[in-house]
Amino acid sequence: MDMKIAVIKGDGIGPEIVSEAMKVLDKVCAVCSHSIEYREVLMGGASIDAFGVPLTEETIEACRNSDAVLMGSIGGDTNTSPWYKLEPSKRPEAGLLGIRKALNLFANLRPAYLYKELSQACPLKKEIADKGFDMLIMRELTGGLYFGERKTVTENGIRKAIDTLTYTEEEIRRIAIKAFEIARKRRGSVISVDKANVLDSSRLWRDVVNSVSKDYPDVKLSHMLVDNCAMQLVKDPSQFDVVLTENMFGDILSDEASMITGSIGMLSSASLNDTKFGLYEPSHGSAPDIAGQNIANPIATILSAAMMLRYTFDLDKEADLIEKAVSDVLSEGFRTSDIYTEGTRKLSCSQMGEEIARRIG
Numbered sequence: 261m262d263m264k265i266a267v268i269k270g271d272g273i274g275p276e277i278v279s280e281a282m283k284v285l286d287k288v289c290a291v292c293s294h295s296i297e298y299r300e301v302l303m304g305g306a307s308i309d310a311f312g313v314p315l316t317e318e319t320i321e322a323c324r325n326s327d328a329v330l331m332g333s334i335g336g337d338t339n340t341s342p343w344y345k346l347e348p349s350k351r352p353e354a355g356l357l358g359i360r361k362a363l364n365l366f367a368n369l370r371p372a373y374l375y376k377e378l379s380q381a382c383p384l385k386k387e388i389a390d391k392g393f394d395m396l397i398m399r400e401l402t403g404g405l406y407f408g409e410r411k412t413v414t415e416n417g418i419r420k421a422i423d424t425l426t427y428t429e430e431e432i433r434r435i436a437i438k439a440f441e442i443a444r445k446r447r448g449s450v451i452s453v454d455k456a457n458v459l460d461s462s463r464l465w466r467d468v469v470n471s472v473s474k475d476y477p478d479v480k481l482s483h484m485l486v487d488n489c490a491m492q493l494v495k496d497p498s499q500f501d502v503v504l505t506e507n508m509f510g511d512i513l514s515d516e517a518s519m520i521t522g523s524i525g526m527l528s529s530a531s532l533n534d535t536k537f538g539l540y541e542p543s544h545g546s547a548p549d550i551a552g553q554n555i556a557n558p559i560a561t562i563l564s565a566a567m568m569l570r571y572t573f574d575l576d577k578e579a580d581l582i583e584k585a586v587s588d589v590l591s592e593g594f595r596t597s598d599i600y601t602e603g604t605r606k607l608s609c610s611q612m613g614e615e616i617a618r619r620i621g
């Protein structure tokens with residue numbers, strides 16, 4: 261297969277982790293006789309430095325003309341980076357939100373899985389960690405508070421900020437369908453998370469999800485309030501299969517879910533539209549505090565590349581090869597510093613990429 265991939269390395273640790281994912285992809289392609297054409301484009305802080313804006317039409321077009329986008333992470337230290345002196349619509353994050361919207365990437369899949377080998381790095385009590393967990397957070401990505409009207413006004417000398425949370429039933433229906441479809445390929449359960457005891461948008465959410473579920477009688481649906489979900493994630497994460505939720509709740513819950521896997525450096529993600537096109541990025545940020553030191557964990561990005569092979573290119577066997585190589589490296593005791601524990605062997609970012617690539621084929 262010939263694959264055309266747009267690459268956004270991004271800021272902070274982005275260039276380091278994406279280089280390792282490319283190393284692993286190149287190895288898979290060599291072993292399985294595929295070819296990849298990469299086209300590197302800028303977004304976020306790197307784009308601000310080069311063009312004065314976090315996202316250009318050229319970057320959007322290059323992504324549109326590719327089969328998929330592989331991304332690192334964007335943004336810098338919000339306290340010290342000059343990017344955060346710019347108005348909000350010119351900052352790095354606006355580039356990420358802009359590309360999600362421009363490419364209609366409404367479905368964000370964030371799997372969180374506890375590797376047996378990492379149960380020591382899991383911050384939960386042993387009896388909870390021992391049960392293991394394997395969930396997928398299906399986060400709505402182009403609606404809600406992130407894209408509602410917002411403004412700051414001054415009334416009678418007092419500043420007032422307004423953010424609006426809007427969902428249409430169509431926006432809810434299409435993400436719910438994605439959740440039920442994927443639940444069918446997993447353990448057949450969807451827990452939809454909302455705040456229906458307070459918010460109108462959540463009451464509509466619940467109503468639409470209930471009506472979509474009628475087309476999926478084989479999938480078990482239940483509803484959970486978001487505050488309870490935050491609690492259940494640390495009390496008994498094994499109860500979750502597919503977690504369906506809106507944009508802001510999904511942002512928060514997916515960080516929590518990633519932390520209980522042992523490190524935020526392990527969580528991959530896919531952002532999909534209605535076609536096979538997708539943007540694949542780790543769920544974590546750009547970690548400017550450790551950028552350029554070759555100590556970041558590239559696994560989330562490498563697993564995101566595996567998701568790309570699976571969802572955009574239907575290359576399940578190749579995706580399995582990457583996932584197996586990651587779990588082999590972990591079971592052989594190799595770790596980056598974020599998941600290092602006594603008795604394991606600490607690797608740099610590039611060494612981790614090499615070890616994973618070496619185990620393919």
Ligand code: IPM
Binds near residue numbers: 335353
């Ligand atoms: C994420 C990130 C982004 C988000 C930021 C960088 C805008 O936290 O992908 O989870 O909030 O969606």
Ligand code: MG
Binds near residue numbers: 512515
């Ligand atoms: Mg986030």
